[in-house]
Amino acid sequence: MQILIGWRKDCKILLYKNLNIKARIIDDTRRFYSPISDNFIQELMSGKIPIEKPYLPQLGENIYYGKIEPINKENYELASLCTGRTKCKGCNSKIKMYQDNLEDIFGFVNIKDNEVVGGAEFFPSIKVPYNIPKAKDIAFITCVYSSDEYFDYKTKPLEELEKYLSKKYTKVIVISDEKGVFPNGDLDFFKRNGYIDEKVIFEDAYCKLHLLWKKLVK
The missing domain is CATH 3.40.630.30 (Gcn5-related N-acetyltransferase (GNAT))
Known part of the structure; x- marks a missing residue:
């Protein structure tokens, strides 16, 4: 299954197999929580699975x-x-x-x-x-x-x-x-x-x- 994620000025490029936009699940196994960015898509299209690190800010009391x-x-x-x-x-x-x-x-x-x-x-x-x-x-x-x-x-x-x-x-x-x-x-x-x-x-x-x-x- 292919899903059109978006467009770029130079070409229609943001197509990827098995990518559920709403849940951000890749290959039916990996769930991602962060917003989808250009770098995220570029890594996917190059065959890499992006590494997502938890957001752990310092919290004042x-x-x-x-x-x-x-x-x-x-x-x-x-x-x-x-x-x-x-x-x-x-x-x-x-x-x-x-x-x-x-x-x-x-x-x-x-x-x-x-x-x-x-x-x-x-x-x-x-x-x-x-x-x-x-x-x-x-x-x-x-x-x-x-x-x-x-x-x-x-x-x-x-x-x-x-x-x-x-x-x-x-x-x-x-x-x-x-x-x-x-x-x-x-x-x-x-x-x-x-x-x-x-x-x-x-x-x-x-x-x-x-x-x-x-x-x-x-």
Whole structure:
């Protein structure tokens, strides 16, 4: 099977056999987590399998107390800034996804000098496609971001999110990497914030994912 990945100005070159773009699985055996780049494709086309190293940044534990604001349809593009993008092409689809589930607030962001430096977002567990515990009173944290080697920008928006969720949910769950920050993490961050480590749900050379939970108190 061949899949057209993209185009270049000089030629139509980005074709590769057995490459699943959505899951980034090569030859039905190797899963890749990083975004696909030109160098990635060039290595594949030369017959090499790219080496992917886990992203393990230094994470500061000093909590940054910035301005905490809710994420909603009016300001959702602010949250996309933490992905390094100035415009979020998929924002409208995500906004519709939340509104279809009668959610007006998607999460909270931490703002420093008029810039988003951290945030936390959620989705109702019963609407999540993953094999996780699901119930009407359980919320699933989709992502927390970001931190650097000096400050923890995630704790305050997470605390505000938990406070908001406690009005409707009794429990919150999250999937976290043990050492890295994909898809969330690290594990110690959630433990410091009162989360219980339930079990390991997935492990490979790139990440070791844990399912954690926390009871919400009104």
